[in-house]
Amino acid sequence: MPGGAEQFSHDVDRRMALAREWDDLVEQVRAIPGFEDFLQPPRLESLLPAAKGGPVVILNVSRWRCDALIVKADDVLVVELPELRQDAIVARVQNYLDVVTTWQVRALRGVSRDMDATVSSDAVEAALDDCLQWMWDAFAERILDKLEYAGRSTGDDWPRIWWCPTGPLTLLPIHAAGYHRSPGRAVLDRVVSSYTPTLRALLMARDEPPPRPAGSDRMLFVGMPDTPGQEPLPNVDIERELLDEMFGDACTSLVGDGATRDAVLTGLVDHSWAHFACHGEQDLADPSRGGLLVHDGRLTVTDLSSQQYQGAFAYLSGCKTAVGGVHLPDEAITLAAALHYTGYRHVIATLWSVLDDEAAEVAGRVYGDIVHGGVLHAGEAAVALHHAVRALRDRHPGTPSVWTPFTHTGP
Structure with missing residues (x-):
């Protein structure tokens, strides 16, 4: 043996x-208030308060069986x-990604807004509609x-x-x-939906936020x-004018160069509210x-993950800002x-590229509902977005690419 018995x-x-030193350090950390569960699975009782505003549905995907865990208070x-x-989910998600890619290629070619012509072909819309119906039949209706x-x-x-959601379902709307x-046969007709990456993330978001710095309610x-290599976004100016009108001097604009x-x-450090009107890109292999x-x-x-903010609300009126990774979807x-x-x-975001007119319309409806007297009420964001999306859906039920993202x- 190299080194011998003594070594x-x-x-x-x-x-x-x-x-022994490791065990002592872990015990010291667990003695700190708020870290009692350090390196331990969280106790169920500590997570149930995440559902105090409504049920949280964890969709578990496994090759053995799939279940919904409905967490109530x-x-x-x-x-x-x-x-x-699981095998059907993987196939559905791959088809969905192919459809979304087709939609984005069409949109980025700068084709006109004619929704019944080239941009939203019948084949693309039919495939999206089929995915939405499959989710309803496979799990959504049963859960509701x-x-x-x-x-x-x-x-x-x-x-x-x-x-x-977990597994490949994290990629679906x-x-x-x-x-x-x-x-009545749709999630949009029965509930207001929100997402959470984890139960603990939602629990933390429900905590009373620390006092924000004076003057940060901006x-x-x-x-x-205009972005090199991307199609122009002419309605950026419309969204800017909307926010200038609503917030006045309490709106800081960073535009173009x-x-x-x-x-x-x-x-971001000095503003509680943020609105991005720009193109987004997603790398499904390295999100x-x-x-x-x-x-x-x-x-x-x-x-963005390199620092902590004390923000109340962020609106990402860009493309592909809510899509995760295809190889590590659970992340x-x-x-x-x-x-x-x-x-x-x-945070309000989009799953894929959205048409500029619809992005501006949804933003206008949302802010019209949550801004009162120049003050943004972030707690009303989910309901405001729900009604804005329903309004689009009711006008264009056959073109889910317009209102689904x-x-x-x-x-």
Whole structure:
């Protein structure tokens, strides 16, 4: 044996000493308030409060079986999903990604807004519609019925639900599942949907935020009407005018060559609210490289995750800002999730490229509902987005590419 018996004995003693030191350090950390569960699976009782605003549905995907874990404030319900199989999910997700890619290629060619012609071909829309119907049949209807959200909701008192998908399902627009030409047979007709990367993330977002610095209740607008290698976004100016009108002097604008990576990262520290009107890109193989295209390059998920903010609301009126990775879908590494994790409690984002007119329309509707007297009420964002998307859906039920992409993450 190299080193002999004496060296071996020394190595064993050293390892045992390090193990004891490790155990002592872990105990010290667990003695700190808030770290009692350090390096331990969280206790169920500590996670249940995440569902105090409504049920959280964790969709578990496995090659053995798939289930929905419905986390309520006082209990967890298990709903078997016999129609949901991992191999079928993988095939559906691949087809969905192919369809989305086709849509984005068409949109980025700068084809006109004619939704019944080249941009939104019947084949693309039919494939998206088929995916939405499959999700309804495979799991969404069964879950909503279990929760007794069985009828079409009306009025102002809509129930809330949080989706926490796992595996390949993280890539799909679960909030839009359904048969949209049959009233009441769609998630949009029964509940207001939000997403959360994890139960713990939602629990943290529900905590009372620390006091924000004086003067930080301001809007940061980041706009790129023209980006090299990308189609122009003429409605950036419309969104900027909208926010200028609503916030006045409390809106800081970084537009064009003023929207640099450093300027944006600096501005995020001093503003509780942020709005990005620019192109986004997603790298499904390496989602941490995805981000927003600003004047001097890409503002990536990694860039945004490098510091903590005390933000209340972020609106990502860009492309592909809520899509995770295809190889590691459970990581849920998206620009929306990155902003959420780093301190922005509410994030509105898009799953894929959106038409400029629809992006501006949804933004106008959302801000019209959540801004009162120059003050943004972030807690109303999910409901506002829900109604804005329903309005688009009701006008264009046969073109899901127009209204499906918009998502809300947060409490």
